[in-house]
Amino acid sequence: MWKIMDIPKTVEDVELYCERVISLLEEWSWLYQYRATEILLSELLSSESLKLMENLDDHSLSQVPFGLVQSSWPQQLRFFVEECVRLTLKIPVRQSQPVKLTVPNKLRKCTSMKKQHEIDELAPYIMEHCLQSSISRIYDIGSGLGYIDRILATTGGLSIVGVELDSCKIEGAIKLNKELLEQNQSSNIIYIACRLDEENLEHICEQLQCYKENGCLVGLHACGDLSAVSLRQVPSKYAFY
Numbered sequence: 240m241w242k243i244m245d246i247p248k249t250v251e252d253v254e255l256y257c258e259r260v261i262s263l264l265e266e267w268s269w270l271y272q273y274r275a276t277e278i279l280l281s282e283l284l285s286s287e288s289l290k291l292m293e294n295l296d297d298h299s300l301s302q303v304p305f306g307l308v309q310s311s312w313p314q315q316l317r318f319f320v321e322e323c324v325r326l327t328l329k330i331p332v333r334q335s336q337p338v339k340l341t342v343p344n345k346l347r348k349c350t351s352m353k354k355q356h357e358i359d360e361l362a363p364y365i366m367e368h369c370l371q372s373s374i375s376r377i378y379d380i381g382s383g384l385g386y387i388d389r390i391l392a393t394t395g396g397l398s399i400v401g402v403e404l405d406s407c408k409i410e411g412a413i414k415l416n417k418e419l420l421e422q423n424q425s426s427n428i429i430y431i432a433c434r435l436d437e438e439n440l441e442h443i444c445e446q447l448q449c450y451k452e453n454g455c456l457v458g459l460h461a462c463g464d465l466s467a468v469s470l471r472q473v474p475s476k477y478a479f480y
């Protein structure tokens with residue numbers, strides 16, 4: 240069975256919740272499939288919707304993600320904004336990190352401040368869940384240059400399988416692992432070059448023997464359709480969580 244991290248108890252039916260998130264992500268997939276400039280220059284957004292946005296003052300525009308809609312807007316656009324607000328989880332912000340993260344200076348030096356911040360926020364949660372559930376393996380989807388993998392392998396002692404479609408990024412990650420990690424740590428991280436999609440996810444899970452070993456699926460900035468594709472499988476079949 241899968242367990243999804245930090246879904247508040249107020250969500251009674253997690254499967255239904257995930258279905259709604261996935262449907263919304265799929266229906267509006269052009270939002271994350273295209274660059275912002277392409278969206279503005281092409282016909283993706285109707286000229287009517289564009290005009291409506293242009294007519295909003297800065298303050299109103301900044302309130303749209305928090306649910307500001309106007310009755311004159313097309314129904315589809317109103318539904319999108321309102322559904323986003325309904326599906327946004329109210330997760331209480333923790334005052335302290337669940338697990339103390341001591342990142343070696345060497346690893347910090349090669350990471351931008353933004354990335355460091357993201358890792359500082361996410362890695363302790365992953366480590367806490369892994370400790371609580373005796374999980375020793377991480378599946379990092381869209382692993383990129385493997386920033387979080389190095390931290391989890393060194394400070395969390397976890398073994399990592401990164402899945403990444405861009406083989407140049409995998410080469411970059413392996414190079415950085417060799418430069419920055421001890422040999423026994425870098426050998427704990429492996430990468431698979433492949434594009435995860437609905438057709439191959441099941442096959443890849445079998446290849447990785449996800450059924451046999453408890454694992455934790457992680458995605459830092461999972462972009463494109465990656466979240467929708469992997470979430471699609473979450474409530475149903477697999478034996479890693």
Ligand SMILES: C[S@@+](CC[C@H](N)C(=O)[O-])C[C@H]1O[C@@H](n2cnc3c(N)ncnc32)[C@H](O)[C@@H]1O
Binds near residue numbers: 385403462463
């Ligand atoms: C925004 S980057 C984040 C990289 C890394 N997790 C980080 O935080 O530095 C997203 C990564 O996911 C990869 N990616 C996107 N869609 C994918 C897919 N369907 N299967 C595998 N990798 C994918 C991209 O190539 C990219 O490297």
